[in-house]
Amino acid sequence: xxxxxxxxxxxxxxxxxxxxxxxxxxxxxxxxxxxxxxxxxxxxxxxxxxxxxxxxxxxxxxxxxxxxxxxxxxxxxxxxxxxxxxxxxxxxxxxxxxxxxxxxxxxxxxxxxxxxxxxxxxxxxxxxxxxxxxxxxxxxxxxxxxxxxxxxxxxxxxxxxxxxxxxxxxxxxxxxxxxxxx
Numbered sequence: 001x002x003x004x005x006x007x008x009x010x011x012x013x014x015x016x017x018x019x020x021x022x023x024x025x026x027x028x029x030x031x032x033x034x035x036x037x038x039x040x041x042x043x044x045x046x047x048x049x050x051x052x053x054x055x056x057x058x059x060x061x062x063x064x065x066x067x068x069x070x071x072x073x074x075x076x077x078x079x080x081x082x083x084x085x086x087x088x089x090x091x092x093x094x095x096x097x098x099x100x101x102x103x104x105x106x107x108x109x110x111x112x113x114x115x116x117x118x119x120x121x122x123x124x125x126x127x128x129x130x131x132x133x134x135x136x137x138x139x140x141x142x143x144x145x146x147x148x149x150x151x152x153x154x155x156x157x158x159x160x161x162x163x164x165x166x167x168x169x170x171x172x173x174x175x176x177x178x179x180x181x182x
Contacts, residue, residue, distance in 0.1 A: 066078075
């Protein structure tokens with residue numbers, strides 16, 4: 001699966017775009033844990049990805065995401081973006097495509113999910129995710145209060161990661177989980 005994911009990001013890069021494996025897979029690889037879900041981020045838009053791949057599901061383009069099937073493996077590919085507005089404490093309804101991996105990483109939920117892997121298989125750590133993984137701590141990327149208020153599902157995600165990885169929650173994260181738990 002990893003080899004196929006590298007083929008996918010190479011195919012995107014061969015068309016002049018940037019692409020990386022991101023999120024849970026690089027985290028689990030760093031932790032030496034099995035993982036079967038590979039997400040990819042890129043500066044290619046959904047429309048541009050449709051031109052690169054044959055089997056593209058465009059049903060999530062509102063969020064800048066597409067699903068592709070490559071060599072019978074399913075990949076979620078999300079365009080680098082900034083999330084400008086949320087509704088119902090859950091859904092980004094206004095996004096802006098961007099060209100910066102760092103800015104895309106900064107919109108993500110937890111530091112432990114910000115590791116990336118490039119086409120050479122090299123791990124990229126732009127905001128010290130490895131340090132938090134090594135310290136077994138769940139921290140929010142950026143402003144904790146805003147991240148939890150914007151998307152309340154992050155509360156459950158934080159608890160799930162803490163439980164399944166045997167990590168602790170950052171004190172500020174605990175504070176806002178308690179404050180916004182309802």
